[in-house]
Amino acid sequence: DIQMTQSPSAMSASVGDRVTITCRASQGISNYLAWFQQKPGKVPKRLIYAASSLQSGVPSRFSGSGSGTEFTLTISSLQPEDFATYYCLQQNSYPRTFGQGTKVEIK
Amino acid sequence: EVQLVESGGGSVQPGGSLRLSCAGSGFAFSSSEMNWVRQAPGKGLEWVSYIGSSGTTIYYADSVKGRFTISRDNAKNSLNLQMNSLRAEDTAIYYCVRGAWFGDWGQGTQVTVSS
Numbered sequence: 001d002i003q004m005t006q007s008p009s010a011m012s013a014s015v016g017d018r019v020t021i022t023c024r025a026s027q028g029i030s031n032y033l034a035w036f037q038q039k040p041g042k043v044p045k046r047l048i049y050a051a052s053s054l055q056s057g058v059p060s061r062f063s064g065s066g067s068g069t070e071f072t073l074t075i076s077s078l079q080p081e082d083f084a085t086y087y088c089l090q091q092n093s094y095p096r097t098f099g100q101g102t103k104v105e106i107k
Numbered sequence: 108e109v110q111l112v113e114s115g116g117g118s119v120q121p122g123g124s125l126r127l128s129c130a131g132s133g134f135a136f137s138s139s140e141m142n143w144v145r146q147a148p149g150k151g152l153e154w155v156s157y158i159g160s161s162g163t164t165i166y167y168a169d170s171v172k173g174r175f176t177i178s179r180d181n182a183k184n185s186l187n188l189q190m191n192s193l194r195a196e197d198t199a200i201y202y203c204v205r206g207a208w209f210g211d212w213g214q215g216t217q218v219t220v221s222s
Binding site: 001034036038043044045046049050055087089091094095096097098099100101 | 142144151152153154157166167168169202207208209210212213214215
């Protein structure tokens with residue numbers, strides 16, 4: 001099974017900060033990676049698919065990059081509505097595996 | 108507009124069974140790959156099962172293999188998850204998710220396994 005390791009597990013940031021979250025796969029997954037945002041009590045929402053393709057309707061301050069085993073989600077200027085937990089998901093093989101999540105909190 | 112509506116959740120004792128359903132609308136259900144994903148209280152997301160558009164390709168997480176059965180009825184635009192031999196660790200919100208890229212999610216249905 002492919003293990004997905006996200007870092008950090010949690011972070012504090014201020015509005016306007018540039019935020020980067022990393023996801024590492026235990027083996028190469030090409031670009032078969034998606035990023036999700038989940039706010040408390042809400043359904044997860046896809047932000048990025050195929051490692052770098054922005055979901056329609058998602059603000060352009062979100063971007064994804066990477067290929068192979070290392071991927072990043074970047075929020076260029078953190079907004080109040082971005083405080084949430086973020087998950088990566090590998091879609092290269094079964095079983096599908098999520099990262100453990102990164103909680104972005106207000107500093 | 109894509110809609111996925113789960114039902115069938117509830118409370119059950121360990122060893123019991125539940126059958127979850129997901130009604131899809133607003134898209135070509137019979138052409139769509141489907142998944143179940145769950146989230147235990149205060150925990151992260153866990154993929155549970157996948158079924159291809161025709162129902163012939165199926166995968167399960169090791170944690171549910173042999174206990175859960177995924178199926179679909181394309182004539183009724185319905186996805187199902189039969190859950191047997193339930194354990195306390197199966198307690199979670201269960202989401203119906205459309206597509207290989209997990210683009211659309213239902214609101215989820217709560218499953219609680221407790222004595």
